[in-house]
Amino acid sequence: MWNIMEQLFYRYIDSPVGKLKLVASDTALVAILWENENPKRIQLANLTQAFQHPVLLQTKLQLEEYFLGKRQYFEISLDLQGTPFQRQVWTALQTIPYGKTCSYKQIAQMVGREKAMRAVGAANGKNPISIIVPCHRVIGAAGTLVGFAGGIDKKQKLLALESSFTI
Incomplete structure (x- = not known):
């Protein structure tokens, strides 16, 4: 799992499926969470809001393209933490x-x-x-x-x- 001392960054975006919370480490996307997310489903610590974080900006752009039907594949570094x-x-x-x-x-x-x-x-x-x-x-x-x-x-x-x- 994520090191609780590691700093993570987030921003919200609006989408056709509601407000989404994008979360990234310094180098990769860590989570996309739902507006009414169960806080126990994905637990993240040390979140700082960041509107200009490069991973979050890239994710926002690619999700916008996806929702417009202009993107079928994502090109974002992912940090999938789990078993x-x-x-x-x-x-x-x-x-x-x-x-x-x-x-x-x-x-x-x-x-x-x-x-x-x-x-x-x-x-x-x-x-x-x-x-x-x-x-x-x-x-x-x-x-x-x-x-x-x-x-x-x-x-x-x-x-x-x-x-x-x-x-």
Whole structure:
């Protein structure tokens, strides 16, 4: 996890899915948090507001492009802090193509733990970098929208946005 002595920087941005809190270290994006974020989901210490932080500015620009349908891939340094299994799941999430979805079972198979759907769901729920690490692209086995830190309505908006720009 993050060193509690490490300084992290944040700024808020408005988006089509509500206000987002971007958090970065000196060199990488650490989190994208939701407006009504459960404070226990991702715990960060030593936050300083920074409007001109280069990582936060780059993230803001790329998210704006994403929401306009002009970006399908992000080019931002990420600092994903979690257990080895969580990081494995988050890496698998990054392979889900823009505009596509996967089930929890498919992600479990990708990480070599076919029966670990619930553990995948738990790791998905702890994803600190929403949207860029596309946990919104994971759906229930029956194609239903389930579990999303930003709320099912935000998940639905993100999937609709991606499908409207997919050829």
